[in-house]
Amino acid sequence: MDGAPARRKLLYVADLGIGATSAFRLEALKRIGQDVLPFNTRDHLSPSPLLSKLRYRYPIGPLITTANRNLLETIQEQKPDVVWFDKPLVFTPETIQKIKATGAKTVCYNQDNPFGPRNDGCWMQFYRIYKLFDLQCLFRTADIQRYIEWNIPFIQIQLSYDPAVHFPPPAGWSDSDRTRALSFIGTPYDQRHEFLRSLAEDYKLPLVISGDRWDKVYPPETLAKYVLSGSLRAADYRKGIWQSKINLAFVTQSNQEDVAHKAFEIAACEAFLLALRTPGHQAAFKEDKEAVFFSTIEECAEKARYYLDHAAEREAIARRGRGRAVASGYDNDTQLKRVLLKLDGIETSPTI
Numbered sequence: 001m002d003g004a005p006a007r008r009k010l011l012y013v014a015d016l017g018i019g020a021t022s023a024f025r026l027e028a029l030k031r032i033g034q035d036v037l038p039f040n041t042r043d044h045l046s047p048s049p050l051l052s053k054l055r056y057r058y059p060i061g062p063l064i065t066t067a068n069r070n071l072l073e074t075i076q077e078q079k080p081d082v083v084w085f086d087k088p089l090v091f092t093p094e095t096i097q098k099i100k101a102t103g104a105k106t107v108c109y110n111q112d113n114p115f116g117p118r119n120d121g122c123w124m125q126f127y128r129i130y131k132l133f134d135l136q137c138l139f140r141t142a143d144i145q146r147y148i149e150w151n152i153p154f155i156q157i158q159l160s161y162d163p164a165v166h167f168p169p170p171a172g173w174s175d176s177d178r179t180r181a182l183s184f185i186g187t188p189y190d191q192r193h194e195f196l197r198s199l200a201e202d203y204k205l206p207l208v209i210s211g212d213r214w215d216k217v218y219p220p221e222t223l224a225k226y227v228l229s230g231s232l233r234a235a236d237y238r239k240g241i242w243q244s245k246i247n248l249a250f251v252t253q254s255n256q257e258d259v260a261h262k263a264f265e266i267a268a269c270e271a272f273l274l275a276l277r278t279p280g281h282q283a284a285f286k287e288d289k290e291a292v293f294f295s296t297i298e299e300c301a302e303k304a305r306y307y308l309d310h311a312a313e314r315e316a317i318a319r320r321g322r323g324r325a326v327a328s329g330y331d332n333d334t335q336l337k338r339v340l341l342k343l344d345g346i347e348t349s350p351t352i
Contacts, residue, residue, distance in 0.1 A: 005340030009035045011078060011104075013071065014086035016040040019233025021261075022086040024162035025109070028332035029084070031164075032340070037078055041090065044070045055090070059125045064090040072098055080104055082343065087112060088129065089122055096132045105343055108133040111159060111261070115146060118189075118254040137339055141280075142256040155342045156350050159261040160335045161268040161325065165234060168270035168322060169242040175311045181206035182304050183244030185232055186262060189252045193217040195297055196248075200226055203301035206308075210240055241269045245314065246304055249275040259284060264330045267291065267321035272314040274303060284330070290321040 010029060014022035016038055029036045044067040045055065055063040067090050075083065083099050084107045085091070099106055108130065114123040130136070136154040138144060147154045169177070182205045184196055193214070200207035210229045218227065232240045241247055247266045251257040258280030266273045267285065275281050277293035285291035292307065294300035307314050329335070329351045338348045 003341065003346065004033060005337055005346075006344050007033050007035065008081040008340070008343075009037070009078070010082045010084055011037050011039055011075065011080040012084050012086070013039045013041060013088065013091075015042050017042060019237075021111070021162070024165055025086065025332055025336060027164060028162065028336050032333050032337050034340070037074075037080065039071060039074055041067055045090065056122050057124075059090045059122070064092070064125070068092055068095045071095060075099055075102060075104065082107060084109065085133070086110070089125060091129060092125060093128050093132060096129050100132070100134070105135070106133045107135045107137065107339065107343070109137045109339075111139060113140060113143070113255045113257075116142070116254065116256040118252070135339070135342060139258075140256050141258050155339055157335045157338055158330065158351065159259060159264060160330055160332045161264045162332045163268070166238060166241075166265045166268035173242060175245065178243055178245045180208040180228075180240065180244040181308060182246050182248065183208045183210075183240070184248040185210045185237065185240050185244075186250075187211050187213050188217045190250070190254055192250055195250075195300075196226070197222065198297055199301055199304070203297075203305075205301060205304055208244070237265075238269055241266055241271045244271060245308055245311075246274050247271050248300075249273060249281075251276055251278055251280075263291070264325055267318075267325040268330070270318050270322040272307065272318045273321055274300065274307070284328070285321055285324055288317075290317065290324045292317065 012026045012029065016023045016026065026036060026038055051063060071091065072095060082105045087110045088108060096106060112120065114126050131150065131152055134153060136147060136152055138147060138154045138156050139159055144156060182199065196207060196209065199205045207226050209227045210232050212231045214227045215223060249260040249263045249266060251260050258278060260275060263273055263275050263281060263284065273291040275291055275293055277295045281291065281293060287293050292303055294303055341348055
């Protein structure tokens with residue numbers, strides 16, 4: 001991508017917990033030349049588990065007052081050119097309007113889908129503020145038509161990997177290091193738990209799962225068989241991908257996803273990707289050359305069994321997938337640069 005975005009003082013407003021992808025994007029903005037100041041929302045909200053649960057459903061009144069007040073005080077003190085919100089759930093219309101009155105541009109980056117069929121229950125304030133931002137970052141085909149009809153400024157970008165976190169394993173890495181055979185790292189959205197258990201029990205495939213909330217869908221004996229660990233983050237997540245002979249990826253259909261975020265992370269780690277066949281995945285990777293896809297459980301099982309037995313083919317596909325991810329700009333730096341160039345009035349084409 002030609003040209004660099006203008007250098008700006010940028011206040012980055014997000015939950016910056018350990019391993020959060022928002023923290024990766026903060027570092028990416030620094031790498032592409034922005035003067036970035038972090039505003040970690042969790043530092044301005046009560047850590048009480050009871051209040052956190054209440055605030056998730058009802059982000060109003062005293063539950064969010066301090067965060068809104070402290071953000072406005074920070075903006076008054078720092079005078080940023082851009083205030084970048086990553087999944088803003090606790091900020092009020094009054095706060096956004098006061099920010100805009102300072103002359104700062106406001107950007108909303110939200111990877112989740114407030115308008116899809118999945119009822120996350122956390123969007124009360126977002127529904128009040130989403131029309132106020134100067135620029136929205138959109139990821140889903142389903143969102144494009146919505147925002148066109150609403151006449152809200154947006155840029156279409158894509159879910160992306162972080163080059164400082166998602167990279168290939170050390171030289172000489174081989175199947176002797178891949179202790180996970182057929183591997184899924186993630187959560188049991190949609191009907192994944194049934195699909196995966198069937199792969200293991202009906203198709204007799206060596207399944208390994210890591211992630212949270214599997215105890216909500218599997219009984220203890222099933223957990224003990226297939227779930228190796230809870231959530232993996234940052235370096236542990238990368239190592240889990242490296243250690244997997246086959247990395248499975250789905251899309252969260254209840255969230256109207258076109259692609260899986262982890263598909264780009266897996267490819268960037270130069271690992272073998274076996275993903276649900278969707279138009280988004282087919283646009284991102286050449287089928288059977290850079291990634292392998294399935295539409296049914298029978299096809300998934302057949303391909304998993306084949307590639308478990310063909311390490312050289314797996315590794316060649318993984319190398320080409322990594323090459324495609326890098327060459328096509330499926331990384332945070334490239335995608336966030338496109339957002340900043342949009343603020344400069346420069347239009348760029350989506351990479352897929």
